[in-house]
Amino acid sequence: MIKTPYLLFLGDAPDPLSAKVAQGIKDWRPEYAVGQLRLDGCKADVGVPDMTLAQAKAAGVKTVVIGVANRGGTISQRWKKVLVQALEEGFDLASGLHNLLRDEEDLAAVARATGRTLHDVRIPSVPYPIANGEKRRGKRILAVGTDCSIGKMYTALCMEREMRARGMKATFRATGQTGILITGGGVPLDAVIADFMAGSIEYLTPDNDEDHWDLIEGQGSLFHASYSGVTMALVHGGQPDALILCHEPTRTHMRGLPSYSLPSIEALRDLALQLAHVVNAGCKAVGISINTQNMTDADARAYLAEVETRVGLPATDPFRYGAAKLVDALDTV
């Protein structure tokens, strides 16, 4: 686990979008986001106080998180100056960049000398077990999608917020780099060795209280030729009790696969349920999460009504209209 709270390092972010990891932390774990550190020319601002390293130290910060994705994934010399100083001042560093902190000789040497930790969340830090398929206590929700990058992480985070607001026991379980940086821990599933994928998800979602819900971040799609094996491991390792079906209605083909069209929500429901039943006979599809970011409010509401009627499950855009409908639907599990 990465020590919290964080100082969000935005570097010389060329635009707000490049700081989306920092924004995600601010949006979903505001209690971790004590401040931001911006270099000259930074075009992003996630709306927390600007701080020097000294101010962050005084505010109790434990880790400086690189909350920006720069072009090419490199770690520039301008950044290095601040990052080395952060290690010297006693902060750990955390990053989801393709270029690893540990591969930078200077950062690695200073971290060793100062006894600080470099968290490269793109690569697994744990020797995961082989999955054993044994039934675990507590309940689990998995978001599955008709395609990749369709809103599965946001769906789970929106549901977690709503469940916690209702006093329910709920924990978002990150399976990707952004989710891991947001929550401070998780499994970088796309970088796990094939034989250990399902085992890493069992490890991530262990026995828990009977009334506790894990909200497992989905990855890929069962219908996506490049990544379906990763999704399969989530279904069998996650042992879900409830599935949320995620869809983006305006997409014209599978992401990165121009000759593949998206499956229907019904086809996703049928296949995901069939596979989930191998490990959990009681699994149900409980609701539908529609990513309506490319639709007007009127179009979105009309589409949601149409889908509810057609599929017979509650449907919403949890980011736009709240996750209450999806959380209500957990009563049926």
Add this chain to the structure above:
Amino acid sequence: MIKTPYLLFLGDAPDPLSAKVAQGIKDWRPEYAVGQLRLDGCKADVGVPDMTLAQAKAAGVKTVVIGVANRGGTISQRWKKVLVQALEEGFDLASGLHNLLRDEEDLAAVARATGRTLHDVRIPSVPYPIANGEKRRGKRILAVGTDCSIGKMYTALCMEREMRARGMKATFRATGQTGILITGGGVPLDAVIADFMAGSIEYLTPDNDEDHWDLIEGQGSLFHASYSGVTMALVHGGQPDALILCHEPTRTHMRGLPSYSLPSIEALRDLALQLAHVVNAGCKAVGISINTQNMTDADARAYLAEVETRVGLPATDPFRYGAAKLVDALDTV
């Protein structure tokens, strides 16, 4: 690719079973198996001439293959003496052991000094691409099973032999360590990073002649909670035109999962076809391969007849009764 032909190193094998990799090479690629090298106390004999390193050199051998699995996977000092000498004499080394040749300081140093290659087939040697799902030329057969370790590799190898005997263009494509050592190349799929699994299978089975058949070695099972993601990647990366359904009738539970029973052959057919149709709408299940090693001849024949009638597909044990029925069935694709 590993250079052929081979000298099969049997070391001090405690029993014939521990030399099954060497036996597999002798059985399936006899033209590669020029000789065997046995140390004092070796209890295995795969039926090829015993040779010294000098004799192997004279016979044209290029690579010494460790064809024995020793207890604990370690590389003993007794072995080292021969292996170092082999490198000095100009042979490459190949191994599927858990302990890697390259991690042995002495072997690594001598290999560097002599310019020889150490092939550790347990780990990938290629940066595989992300799968693109594009249709490839040529035809592909994939063996899928109701469980792991059920005869998928032998099914593909038996079919390859029968197809070549008929003058068909057929290539066994190895996806596991034993298969890679037998054929000299392939993808160690269980050790590939999650995101690249399907891409590694596309890489393994590229465009080919329209009348060429790849016989892809299966792994795991779509119904096996530990490894189903690996199997999924084979189905979507392999883009099969024909599926062979593999089953072992006497098994009482899924391998390593005592609380899971095996699915029916029909359930396997339905799920595997549904998934294969995502990437290849024309895929058909063409035949059934039954592993009858634990049955009498009479029981095996009765079972095969019953399965053919029930499922409506040709069924045989290709290792025991030949693969002709399965190859005949390819005419329907």
